[in-house]
Amino acid sequence: MNxxxxxxxxxxxxxxxxxxxxxxxxxxxxxxSMAYKAVPNPGAGAMGGxxxxxxxxxxxxxxxxxxxxxxxxxxxxxxxxxxxxVVTDASGTTVREAVSNFLDKK
Amino acid sequence: MKELVIVSGKGGTxxxxxxxxxxxxxxxxxxxxxxxxxADLHLLLKPNILKTEKFISSQVAVIDQESCLACDICxxxxxxxxxxxxYVVNPMDCEGCRFCExxxxxxxxxxxxxxxxxxxxxxxxxxxxxxxxxxxxxENSGQLxxxxxxxxxxxxxxxxxxxxIIDGPPGVGCPVNSAITGAQLAVIVTEPTMSGIHxxxxxxxxxxxxxxxxxxIVNKFDLNLENTKxxxxxxxxxxxxxxxxxxFDPGVIEALKAGEILVRFSGDGKVSEIVADIWxxxxxxxxxx
Numbered sequence: 001m002n003x004x005x006x007x008x009x010x011x012x013x014x015x016x017x018x019x020x021x022x023x024x025x026x027x028x029x030x031x032x033s034m035a036y037k038a039v040p041n042p043g044a045g046a047m048g049g050x051x052x053x054x055x056x057x058x059x060x061x062x063x064x065x066x067x068x069x070x071x072x073x074x075x076x077x078x079x080x081x082x083x084x085x086v087v088t089d090a091s092g093t094t095v096r097e098a099v100s101n102f103l104d105k106k
Numbered sequence: 107m108k109e110l111v112i113v114s115g116k117g118g119t120x121x122x123x124x125x126x127x128x129x130x131x132x133x134x135x136x137x138x139x140x141x142x143x144x145a146d147l148h149l150l151l152k153p154n155i156l157k158t159e160k161f162i163s164s165q166v167a168v169i170d171q172e173s174c175l176a177c178d179i180c181x182x183x184x185x186x187x188x189x190x191x192x193y194v195v196n197p198m199d200c201e202g203c204r205f206c207e208x209x210x211x212x213x214x215x216x217x218x219x220x221x222x223x224x225x226x227x228x229x230x231x232x233x234x235x236x237x238x239x240x241x242x243x244x245e246n247s248g249q250l251x252x253x254x255x256x257x258x259x260x261x262x263x264x265x266x267x268x269x270x271i272i273d274g275p276p277g278v279g280c281p282v283n284s285a286i287t288g289a290q291l292a293v294i295v296t297e298p299t300m301s302g303i304h305x306x307x308x309x310x311x312x313x314x315x316x317x318x319x320x321x322x323i324v325n326k327f328d329l330n331l332e333n334t335k336x337x338x339x340x341x342x343x344x345x346x347x348x349x350x351x352x353x354f355d356p357g358v359i360e361a362l363k364a365g366e367i368l369v370r371f372s373g374d375g376k377v378s379e380i381v382a383d384i385w386x387x388x389x390x391x392x393x394x395x
């Protein structure tokens with residue numbers, strides 16, 4: 001499955017950034033292979049409506065789940081409409097740990 | 107490090123008045139004024155500014171007068187009537203949508219970043235403070251709120267301080283989202299009016315969205331006891347604690363007019379005590395999180 005993680009940096013060993021709308025990067029991870037790709041978040045530099053810009057990036061990338069800390073109401077609605085599941089307990093770990101914690105729970 | 111954010115939904119309920127008193131009653135913290143659209147905490151805390159930085163965020167179009175063909179395409183596509191008859195973009199009207207830049211047949215238009223405001227790091231009698239002010243007619247910005255919070259977090263770390271008290275913006279828009287996200291506790295200041303009640307419901311919905319626990323303070327509660335009762339009953343149903351009720355007192359206005367923090371204002375007695383009491387309760391809840 002394709003997992004997106006809101007992150008402070010562009011690798012699996014960077015910390016999760018709990019802020020969905022304004023995190024610097026999204027790291028996209030394919031759960032079987034742990035192959036990953038980092039994309040800068042357009043919401044990070046946005047004056048307003050950051051989280052919806054971030055949601056757009058996810059929409060364009062065929063992701064099933066996003067692991068993050070907190071999500072604003074408009075963004076959550078957009079993500080739900082896109083069929084992306086939102087998991088909001090990923091703070092305080094690295095991207096790699098967040099993905100493995102999530103997979104362990106499944 | 108824990109962050110306490112003071113919000114309201116409806117504006118004018120008393121956030122900044124209380125934030126200033128909380129600053130005077132507490133230790134071990136950084137104050138952050140995140141109402142960047144109408145910053146006024148500094149009027150009460152009287153900070154000594156140590157550093158000022160520009161906040162550069164939006165862009166406006168600039169037309170190269172020498173190359174311009176006067177073909178009028180840009181003027182026709184601009185939805186904001188921002189381009190004059192002699193092909194000069196008015197930065198006050200330009201929204202930075204870049205439509206003109208894209209449509210100009212000879213690429214004579216480019217975008218320039220604008221200074222939208224300033225932010226400051228300061229020292230006050232009560233500890234460090236970060237605040238920001240948007241420029242005239244500049245749009246309010248979740249990005250600037252985010253910046254103020256990041257700087258406050260940096261300051262707290264550098265100075266080994268354990269708390270940040272955020273004076274939040276009114277409403278429930280993007281800047282408020284930016285002020286609430288990731289905070290440990292929200293204090294919602296409301297008043298017993300119809301819009302106060304209605305906007306309390308909206309801000310509570312927002313704090314729930316961000317999973318930030320909330321406490322409620324009813325300010326000027328005795329101006330309408332019926333409405334105060336309704337607020338308390340609503341809070342009870344929602345399992346939200348009403349952590350204080352402050353009576354209306356003209357002394358509060360006198361303190362503000364004198365530019366004084368309420369709990370330090372010699373002219374006032376009873377309301378100061380109530381506020382001090384409320385702060386004890388709020389801080390206690392904050393420590394328990």
